[in-house]
Amino acid sequence: MGLLGLGVLGVQRRGDDLCLQHVGVFTFGGVLGHVAFGLSTKQVLVFGIAANVIAGIATVSFGGLDDRLGPKPVIVASLIGMSVCTILLFVTRAEGSIVFWIFGLILCAFVGPAQSASRTFLARIIPAGREGEVFGLYATTGRAAIWISPALYSLAIALSPDTATAAKTSWGILGILAVLLAGLAVLLPVKTGESLHRMSQQADALVRMNSCHEASSSG
Numbered sequence: 517m518g519l520l521g522l523g524v525l526g527v528q529r530r531g532d533d534l535c536l537q538h539v540g541v542f543t544f545g546g547v548l549g550h551v552a553f554g555l556s557t558k559q560v561l562v563f564g565i566a567a568n569v570i571a572g573i574a575t576v577s578f579g580g581l582d583d584r585l586g587p588k589p590v591i592v593a594s595l596i597g598m599s600v601c602t603i604l605l606f607v608t609r610a611e612g613s614i615v616f617w618i619f620g621l622i623l624c625a626f627v628g629p630a631q632s633a634s635r636t637f638l639a640r641i642i643p644a645g646r647e648g649e650v651f652g653l654y655a656t657t658g659r660a661a662i663w664i665s666p667a668l669y670s671l672a673i674a675l676s677p678d679t680a681t682a683a684k685t686s687w688g689i690l691g692i693l694a695v696l697l698a699g700l701a702v703l704l705p706v707k708t709g710e711s712l713h714r715m716s717q718q719a720d721a722l723v724r725m726n727s728c729h730e731a732s733s734s735g
Contacts, residue, residue: 544669544688545620552609552686553616563617567624575628582629587637588708594630595700598623599693606689641708668694 549555549563582590601623608615642650672691676684 571628578629587633594626597626
């Protein structure tokens, strides 16, 4: 159950079940755009609208992959995609606002699929009869860990060698990257529904074998 909670922590966001990655992306994306990349307030608003539209379209588009490949590969690919975009954004930050628009919007294309696939993933791996318990853990975990994104974002800025406000703020990108990679790391060991089903069948078979052995010994 603890491992399941950590896996959930790495993929969910908002509402009752906040995802650290998405909190970092959406909460600090506007700050980075304005302070580090020079976007005006109006441009930040336009970026936010475009980001949500792209995320919504990508969510629908990735739905077929979720059905064919399963939700975990979709989540893993999305987290990797977000991580790559974050790295490219940090490396090319000196180019100005254009790279923020490009890599920021591409990154948002991976946010929706990760969020939607995380729900279907959890629904597939919940043991029968424990739906309320696990979804309750799902919600509680995100809320309890919501402080991690701001902490790593602030830490990255504090450790920046730059002194100018814009340059120093841009180091917050690495804080977001750390959250994405941490989520990916705790998600990878989580078993898929098929793996859990096979493990359950093996356990049941072992119990039956032991029962038969004890019965034959008693006879």
